[in-house]
Amino acid sequence: MRGLERTGPATMAAGAVCLGLMAGSSSLTPASASGSSEAGRAITREQARQLLTEFTKSPALIRHALAVEAAMRAQAARAGGDPEYWGIVGLLHDFDYEQHPTAEEHPFAGAAILRERGYPELAEDILSHATYSGVPRNTPLRKALYAVDELTGFITAVALVRPSKSLSDVEPASVRKKMKDKAFARAVNREDIVNGAAELGVDLDEHIRFVTESLKPVAAELGLNP
16 A cells, blocks of 8 residues: 555545455465465464554554455455465555555565564565565566555545445446546555556456456445445
8 A cells, every 4th residue: 555544534445355255264374375485374364353453543544454355355266366365465465554654664564573473475475565665576466466455445435426335336437537637536556556457467447347346245334335
């Protein structure tokens, strides 16, 4: 997340993952999810949520974390990844941002905490979403995280200004139109949205549509309609 906090709750409001997907709390190791040889410790979704709320109190930032989690689970299902681990990466990708909001600190402070607690591969995956971290986006998971981070908040912002407040009324054309309006959700990096879709190898309209669909099951939690 690069600047979404400054856009206010409307831009940051985004969804939790579908209850059916989140019902399980199986333990995962970062290595088993991403193919790394570095074992690390097991982490559950419940432990990840506790870690998020330990460092993040802002409802807007928590909503953003939940939105990226939902989008990452959907991306995992499409790419053949592990939805539980991909979701945890999304949930924790900005957990240090409230306390360490500068580029000098975020996401490096969070990565250090994760390493200290025994999650080195998770730390590396999270570092990859920051273009300035030096960690390459060289896996489908890392490309997906970068691709959905800015877009989740932007889509929700577009839905919130619709009279219906319905995600069904958010079309790719309306999102692209708002992207041209520099005054709308001004802190959202449009270049990251465009580049993220390109790195995934998908058409931008298709990407917008897919991420929008990933938020529909939790529309009520966003203050939106499906």
